[in-house]
Amino acid sequence: MSIVIKPVVSEKANAISEKNNRFTFKVQPDLNKFQIKDLIEKLYDVKVVEIKTMNYDGKKKQRYTRRGLQRGKVAAFKKALVTLEEGQTIDFYSNI
Numbered sequence: 001m002s003i004v005i006k007p008v009v010s011e012k013a014n015a016i017s018e019k020n021n022r023f024t025f026k027v028q029p030d031l032n033k034f035q036i037k038d039l040i041e042k043l044y045d046v047k048v049v050e051i052k053t054m055n056y057d058g059k060k061k062q063r064y065t066r067r068g069l070q071r072g073k074v075a076a077f078k079k080a081l082v083t084l085e086e087g088q089t090i091d092f093y094s095n096i
Helices: 011-020 033-044
Strands: 005-007 022-027 048-056 060-065 068-073 077-084
Touching: 005 033, 011 022, 022 033, 033 048, 033 077
Parallel strands: none
Antiparallel strands: 005 022, 022 077, 048 077, 060 068
């Protein structure tokens, strides 16, 4: 099983990271805080101080088409707020 960790790049996430040295990631719902901490420390070579997680349910969506009403659901996900030690940072734009 592959583990997916995606950084969230939005205005709100960037403001939080600049002010509080916190970075936001979208992770798989079955990961716990210890697994998230180990993965982030290995991937980005930083020291993690604190992790806060939030679970989001999938939203129900519907649209009207020629064949009638199509109903579906967006997948559920978990968001992790990772606080790093003072002086450490993660640069998401270095690969571009």
